Amino acid sequence: MKDYDVLIAGGGNAALCAAIAAAKGGASVCIVEAAPKAWRGGNTRHTRNCRIAHDEGNGILTGPYPVDEFMDDLMRVTKGVTDEELAELTLERSKELWDFLSAQGVRFQPSLGGTLSLGRTNAFFLGGGRSMLNALYITAEDAGVDVFYDTRVVGLNIENGFFLSADVEADWQTDAPQRREIQARSFVAAAGGFEANIEWLTEAWGPAAENFLIRGTPYNTGGVLKLLLDADVQRTGEPDQCHAVAVDGRAPKFDGGIVTRLDCVPFGVVLNAEGKRFYDEGEDFWPKRYAIWGRLVAAQPDQVGHVIIDAKSIDLFMPSVFPPETADTLEDLAAKIDLDPQTVKETIAAFNAACLPGSFDHTVHDDCRTEGLEPPKSHWARPIDTGPYYAYTLRPGITFTYMGVKVNRDARMVMADGSVSPNLFAAGEIMAGNILGQGYLAGIGMTIGSVFGRIAGEEAARYVRN
Numbered sequence: 114m115k116d117y118d119v120l121i122a123g124g125g126n127a128a129l130c131a132a133i134a135a136a137k138g139g140a141s142v143c144i145v146e147a148a149p150k151a152w153r154g155g156n157t158r159h160t161r162n163c164r165i166a167h168d169e170g171n172g173i174l175t176g177p178y179p180v181d182e183f184m185d186d187l188m189r190v191t192k193g194v195t196d197e198e199l200a201e202l203t204l205e206r207s208k209e210l211w212d213f214l215s216a217q218g219v220r221f222q223p224s225l226g227g228t229l230s231l232g233r234t235n236a237f238f239l240g241g242g243r244s245m246l247n248a249l250y251i252t253a254e255d256a257g258v259d260v261f262y263d264t265r266v267v268g269l270n271i272e273n274g275f276f277l278s279a280d281v282e283a284d285w286q287t288d289a290p291q292r293r294e295i296q297a298r299s300f301v302a303a304a305g306g307f308e309a310n311i312e313w314l315t316e317a318w319g320p321a322a323e324n325f326l327i328r329g330t331p332y333n334t335g336g337v338l339k340l341l342l343d344a345d346v347q348r349t350g351e352p353d354q355c356h357a358v359a360v361d362g363r364a365p366k367f368d369g370g371i372v373t374r375l376d377c378v379p380f381g382v383v384l385n386a387e388g389k390r391f392y393d394e395g396e397d398f399w400p401k402r403y404a405i406w407g408r409l410v411a412a413q414p415d416q417v418g419h420v421i422i423d424a425k426s427i428d429l430f431m432p433s434v435f436p437p438e439t440a441d442t443l444e445d446l447a448a449k450i451d452l453d454p455q456t457v458k459e460t461i462a463a464f465n466a467a468c469l470p471g472s473f474d475h476t477v478h479d480d481c482r483t484e485g486l487e488p489p490k491s492h493w494a495r496p497i498d499t500g501p502y503y504a505y506t507l508r509p510g511i512t513f514t515y516m517g518v519k520v521n522r523d524a525r526m527v528m529a530d531g532s533v534s535p536n537l538f539a540a541g542e543i544m545a546g547n548i549l550g551q552g553y554l555a556g557i558g559m560t561i562g563s564v565f566g567r568i569a570g571e572e573a574a575r576y577v578r579n
C-alpha cells in the first residue's frame with residue numbers, strides 16, 4: 114500500500130478539517146474511516162451547528178459574541194475544569210471558522226426557533242451536519258485526499274512517542290477482513306470518543322451503563338484512544354465525564370440522533386421507577402437544564418424516569434417523534450408505564466397540593482412554584498389535574514465522552530512523561546476533554562473539532578515539509 118505524509122483515523126468533522134488543512138499544506142493524506150461510506154462521518158452527521166465567536170452580526174448570526182463572553186460561558190459550564198490556554202486558543206480561532214468552513218463549501222442558515230435558541234452564538238449548517246460533511250468530503254477528495262471506508266485502525270506502531278505506522282483492517286465487518294500496514298510520516302487521531310463502547314462505559318459507570326442509549330454512531334468505540342493510552346500518551350479528563358441528555362426511552366440503542374430528545378420536563382413531574390419525584394423539574398429554563406437530565410436519570414433505579422403531564426401542557430413543547438402513552442386517569446396511565454398506580458396517585462396528589470397559585474408563563478421564570486415539597490418545583494408548577502394524562506419514559510442518552518489524549522497548542526500529543534510527540538496529533542472528541550473537563554456549551558463540540566482539526570492538519574503538513 115502507498116505511503117502517506119499524513120494518516121488520519123476517523124471520518125467526521127475533525128478528521129476532514131485536518132485532511133483539508135494538511136492537503137492544502139502540500140501533504141499527501143489518507144483518511145481511514147471505520148464506517149461504510151453510507152454511514153461515514155460519526156457523530157458529525159447528527160450536528161446542526163457550531164458555536165463561533167464574532168465581533169459583529171453578519172445577517173445570519175444575529176449579533177456579536179465576543180471571545181470574552183464565550184470564555185465566560187465556558188468557565189461557567191465547566192466550573193473552571195478546562196485547560197485555559199487551550200480554551201482561549203480554541204475560542205479565539207473559532208472566529209476564523211465561518212470563513213474557513215465557507216471556503217470548504219459549507220453553507221449556513223439562520224437559526225430555527227425552537228427550544229434551544231442560539232441564533233446569536235451558533236452558526237447553523239444549511240442542511241445539517243450531513244450536508245456539512247458532504248461538502249467537506251468533496252473538498253478533501255478534490256484536494257487529493259484518499260479515503261478508505263469500512264477500514265479501521267487496529268494497531269499503532271509508536272516508539273517513544275514517535276509514530277511509524279498503523280495497522281488497519283479493511284472490510285472488518287465481513288468474514289474476511291484484510292489486515293495491512295500503512296506507513297505515514299505523521300498521524301492525526303480524530304476517531305471520536307468511546308461512547309459506543311458499553312464495556313468501557315461500564316468501567317466508569319458500573320452496570321448502569323448497560324441501560325444507556327447512545328445518541329450517535331456505533332463506531333466510536335474508543336479503539337484508537339486505547340491504543341494511544343497504551344503507547345504512553347497522557348490521558349486527559351475523567352472516564353465518567355460526558356455529555357448526556359434524557360431521551361425517549363424508545364429510542365434505538367445507537368444513532369437515534371436529535372429527534373429522540375424530549376423537551377417536556379419543565380411542564381410536568383418526573384417520577385422514577387418507584388413512582389417518586391427526584392429533582393426540581395422547573396429549576397431553570399430547559400436550554401440551561403436539559404444537559405443535566407441524562408445524569409439525573411442515570412442515577413435512578415434501572416436508569417429510567419417517567420415524565421407525567423396533563424392536557425394543559427401537551428402543546429407547549431416541541432412535538433415528540435414517538436407519541437406519548439395516554440389515559441383518562443392517572444391510575445390507568447401508571448399501569449400503562451408499569452408504575453404502581455397507588456404510589457403515582459399519591460405522589461401527584463402531594464405535588465398538586467403543594468402548588469401555589471400563580472400566573473403561569475413558560476417564557477419567564479414565573480411564580481408558579483411548590484411550597485413545602487421535597488424536591489421543590491421552582492417554576493411552571495401547575496397541578497396535574499386535567500385529563501387526558503400523558504407519559505413519556507426517559508433514558509440517559511449519551512452524546513459523547515470527554516476522556517481523551519492530552520494535547521498542546523499545536524494539537525501535538527503530550528506523552529505521559531510530559532514530553533511532546535513530534536508527529537502524533539489529535540483533534541475532536543478524542544481530545545475534547547482538554548477543554549471540556551465537565552459540563553457542556555451547545556455547539557462547542559464542532560468548534561473544538563474544527564479548530565483543532567485545522568491546527569492538526571496544518572502542523573502535520575508543516576512537520577512533513579520540514
Ligand SMILES: Cc1cc2nc3c(=O)[nH]c(=O)nc-3n(C[C@H](O)[C@H](O)[C@H](O)COP(=O)(O)OP(=O)(O)OC[C@H]3O[C@@H](n4cnc5c(N)ncnc54)[C@H](O)[C@@H]3O)c2cc1C
Pocket residue numbers: 122123124125126127128145146147148153154155156157158159160161162163164264265266267303304305306328329330332333334335336337369370371511512513540541542543555556557558559560562
Ligand atoms: C445527536 C447528536 C447531536 C449533536 N449535535 C451537535 C451540534 O449541533 N453541535 C455540536 O457542536 N456538537 C454536536 N454534537 C457533538 C458532535 O457530534 C461532536 O462533538 C463532533 O461531531 C465530533 O467530531 P469528531 O470528528 O471528533 O467525531 P465524529 O464525528 O464522531 O467522528 C469520529 C469518526 O471516527 C471513526 N472511527 C472510530 N473508531 C475508528 C477506528 N478505530 N478507525 C478508524 N475510524 C474510526 C468513526 O467512524 C467516525 O467517523 C452532537 C452529537 C450527537 C450524538
